[in-house]
Amino acid sequence: MVIITETKKFQAFYTKSTPIVDYMIGKLSLKKSDRIFEPCGGDGVFVESILSENYEAYIDICEINSLSVTILNQKFSNYPNVTIRESDTLLDVELVFSRRYEKIIANPPYGAWQDYEKRKTLKKLYPDLYVKESYVLFLYRCIELLKEDGILTFIVPDTFLNLHSHNGIRKHILTQTQILELVLFPSGFFPNVNFGYANLAIITLRKKNNVSDCYNNSFNVFYNFSTVEQLTNLNESNINQCVLSQKDILENSDSAFFVTENMDVLQAINKSRLRIEDIANCVTGFYSGDDKQFLHAIDANTKNSKKYKGVIPEMICCDYKNRTDILDGIDGKQCFIPIVKGGNIRYLKPEIWFMNWSKEAVQHYKTNKKARFQNSKYYFKYGIGVPMISASNITASLIENKLFDQSIVGIFPKDEKFIHYLLAFFNSSTCNKLIRTINPSANNPANYIKKIPLRIPDEQTLKQITIMTRNIVSQVKKLGYYDKEEESKIQNMIQELYGF
Ligand SMILES: C[S@@+](CC[C@H](N)C(=O)[O-])C[C@H]1O[C@@H](n2cnc3c(N)ncnc32)[C@H](O)[C@@H]1O
Structure with a gap:
């Protein structure tokens, strides 16, 4: 029998890193009137940070784990502008029919355990996605929950950029949103996490209903960080930077994101007629x-x-x-x-x-x-x-x-x-x-x-x-x-x- 701990089941790794939280909140360019969504509240790190800037911010939180919901209630029940919902963000039908958001911020669960029945339901709901990887499903659902011009910032593994199995989410991002910025850094920057299989990415994007607005968008990618603190100053000299165009990415094989400042490498990958195979x-x-x-x-x-x-x-x-x-x-x-x-x-x-x-x-x-x-x-x-x-x-x-x-x-x-x-x-x-x-x-x-x-x-x-x-x-x-x-x-x- 497989025994799964609560932390593993819900992937309850909280964002206890001030530079990461500050960077992500900064990317939201918050306005007083914004309606904000946190789709997987945890113990409310992002919510606390938003409220410390604007205690009247309208925030809706979803959280599946009742223990975390209790903590969230203890922290935020005095705020009439904060709503806490104990529910499954991926399946909650009401959520989809209720409202759209100006801003969404999340550190969704990565590879969270889903039982076989739930996997079947998810496969029906998200037929183009690799449902075993929960963060991809959160990303998709939250893009759907954004208003036109709404902004989302997510911290996730970088596997969605290249893996064949994530072709579906790449196409969705590239045709439904304008990517505003992408930062890539080692998973060890995240407290108590260090998974060997991938690095972490923070992706910030803006919802756009018009596909050509998405095609014509270019964005900066920052990578090769030495410390997590560098997130708060992206102009530091030893951070690498390149500009990617969404149209180019869509034309790449598999719509993969090839992150390099070296145009010769990019040309070789995209234009070569001969490959090892x-x-x-x-x-x-x-x-x-x-x-x-x-x-x-x-x-x-x-x-x-x-x-x-x-x-x-x-x-x-x-x-x-x-x-x-x-x-x-x-x-x-x-x-x-x-x-x-x-x-x-x-x-x-x-x-x-x-x-x-x-x-x-x-x-x-x-x-x-x-x-x-x-x-x-x-x-x-x-x-x-x-x-x-x-x-x-x-x-x-x-x-x-x-x-x-x-x-x-x-x-x-x-x-x-x-x-x-x-x-x-x-x-x-x-x-x-x-x-x-x-x-x-x-x-x-x-x-x-x-x-x-x-x-x-x-x-x-x-x-x-x-x-x-x-x-x-x-x-x-x-x-x-x-x-x-x-x-x-x-x-x-x-x-x-x-x-x-
Ligand atoms: C990686 S933690 C992040 C928590 C918090 N946002 C933070 O950054 O510290 C993911 C959270 O998502 C919750 N969660 C997992 N699956 C969920 C689901 N399907 N719907 C809503 N919340 C979920 C977990 O219980 C956990 O608290």
Whole structure:
């Protein structure tokens, strides 16, 4: 049985950060006559701040959790101008038929738990949205609740800017509103929150019923903050800034927001005729279903190997590459084969992890519900592995006819002559700029890797990069390290090709 705490269920993470609250309230440009809506009140941080500026402000609050409603009543029941409603903002029908607001401010729940019945109802109400992500639903509903020219400011994860699943909310924002400003910063700026999968965004927008008003709008994006206090002074020199046009975003593939001040990067992403998927297959790798049982480490010094058994050297199979029936498993004692796992190591990873590949084990992988015997035609092929999660920069290493696990995207060029060029490219800062603009989170799933724009050098340069990258791989094999100057030379050649 899954036990969900109240905090998790309602995603009750309150905005206890003065710079964030001040920035958001500032963005509302409040007027005395404004009717304001707070769709998920919590303990009333935003309401308190608004009332401290104007104790007569008209504010309607919705809150689903009765404990929070009690707190809100204690704080605000003396204000005749504040209305508190215990209800579900996403389903409350009366809300939609009652009034429209001049201003809306919120820190909605992110990924709040919805039971299956509610999910079904939400799917009917919001057919174009990814209903598992609650903040997107709040954003949509609140845009609907704004008056023409009404302003909304929301603090949310930045995943709505790029993920395929949020195409629906992007189109809604881009055609129903004018974005006034977007700020992007690490989730760690928010007290007691630090989710690895995304950063936070504060989006401020104005409702517009006329689509061409929306198309013709451009707005500033501020990013690369060092401290949360910088939110109160966006002119500080080390904050990056770029201007995006809604028309351009709508024309981008997937209507994704590509945040970069580098026009060459943007051009490459939008205009490139060739992408990685045109010359290579990009696939996710294998999972045993129970790594504790089947995965063994070379020895106890292997990083993160505490939970795993050590492989017995006599049980390692050395000729697995020559076996045509390898996908059926190996008979006999020598049935452990090397597997390439995640971890950001460039060019070539040491052989430190081994998978049980006995006939019985393989039968288990093919039939067990938890196991993923996916994309098996790429197992034991010569390719490149890019870890699904990269700490800072994207990295790549060779998969030399080995098995690769699901924390890796395997890249298999249709023509082998591109292998070393791609290996160099995926380790370059050029590629890093492209992938982080296409998807700013630390994740590199196959679907995004496929979309990276590709430029192929002339034959001579291709040969030169291939030879130099081969040298680096040989150095790693022989010495365990490689010549960084040689690497910079390759990177410069790739930079010249792309212009960044
Ligand atoms: C992330 S907290 C933010 C609270 C407050 N706005 C703040 O910034 O501190 C989200 C709040 O939304 C409430 N909530 C969650 N789902 C809701 C729903 N469907 N309708 C109304 N409120 C909801 C939670 O109980 C929680 O208090």
